[in-house]
Amino acid sequence: MNTPYFIAKRYLFSKKSIHAINFISGISMLGVFVGSAALIIILSVFNGFENVVLSMYNTFTPEIKIEPAQGKSFDPRKAVFTTLKKDPRIINYTEVLQEKALLRYGKRQHIATVKGVSEDFLKRKQLDSTLTDGAFTLQKDGINYAVVGSLVQLYLSVNIHDDFQRLDIYTPRKGAVNAINPADEFTVKSIHPMGVFQIQQQFDETVLVSLEFARQLLEEKNNISSIEIYLKTDVSAEAFQKEIAKALGSQYVVKNRIQQNELLYKILNSEKWAIFVILTFVLIIAVFNIVGSLTMLVIDKKKDIVILNSIGAGTSLIQKIFFFEGMMISLIGCISGMAAGLAFCLAQQHFGFIKMSEKSFITDAYPIGLQATDFILVFLTVTTISIITSGISSRLSIKTLSQMKEQL
Secondary structure (H helix, E strand, C coil): CCHHHHHHHHHHHCCCCCHHHHHHHHHHHHHHHHHHHHHHHHHHHHHHHHHHHHHHHHHHCCCEEEEECCCCCECCCCHHHHHHHCCCCEEEEEEEEEEEEEEEECCEEEEEEEEEECHHHHHCCCCHHHEEEECCCCEECCEEEEEEEHHHHHHHCCCCCCCCCCEEEEEECCCCCCCCCHHHHEEEEEEEEEEEECCCHHHHCEEEEEHHHHHHHHCCCCCECEEEEEECCCCCHHHHHHHHHHHHHHHEEEECHHHHCHHHHHHHHHHHHHHHHHHHHHHHHHHCHHHHHHHHHHHHCHHHHHHHHHCCCCHHHHHHHHHHHHHHHHHHHHHHHHHHHHHHHHHHHHHCCCECCCCCCCCCECCCCCCHHHHHHHHHHHHHHHHHHHHHHHHHHHHHHHHHHHHC
């Protein structure tokens, strides 16, 4: 039997002569409980928001994106792309041709990105969830239509239900230089907006059109700006990226989702770590209450310390007793706190009883994303802090023993 652990357990659950010790120990345990539960809940909520944001981005951000290393466009008819398009691991292969253009709707003007996409684009999941009005239609009965971002609609006051008002798009004409009539320097195409989508500012200043319409507008017969690829769920995007990058060579740049949205991922990670550090400081304050609890316990057990020493217990054994005492207070609070946090998160996932202040078109309750790494991180954090505080407190027992010996 582990003697220090056995005695520490008896000290923890037995009555003390000074009732305040029980109260302070309970407060210490409660502090660790609340801190651990709060960390689990807050981190899970951040994971939930991260999943929601990324799911919105992933509708428009492909798993793999191929761009030219130099220039704005490339020819997708090369053999390597023909073979890639037939790869059975790919479930969505979209050719994209995009460019900045001047938009005019009525008397209003705005510069935005016109993005032409091939038919596979409309097969993507969750496209309809981004719509705030109208339908996601780019072609119907041989007629081209546009779907505009919410910011484009805001700046131009676009009314998709007005069948007579069309959106005019101006792009510089290739090869036109110093024309007598400035209008001859631009290609102008008109199109009727059929829907409005909303994701984030980066995407909401975009006008989606068919690839055929974009070719006519930009006077580009064959070339495209990029290729966007979605893979089957059992295919590793990282391995696929390396394979394609090797096959295409240095003439092309192959990006994964993180590389396409580096700033977004950095912001999400930095916010999560900032919250974790802040709550950890709160947890440190709670755990350091154990120092006060163990200090009072050592004072209360002075006689026991002397008796244990007199029957042969060394200073190391006595120190371990109070070290285990502090660790048990911390770990009981930590494990029960994580369990409570898990229960709360599961309840929120299933019932969504805590609603957001404003209704969202995606979710009206706070999202939750449980990750095993968060539980491991919280447990290791509490354990590390507890080892330090328990070690500090247990040394007091040795000092007390030395003082008692001097008095005797």
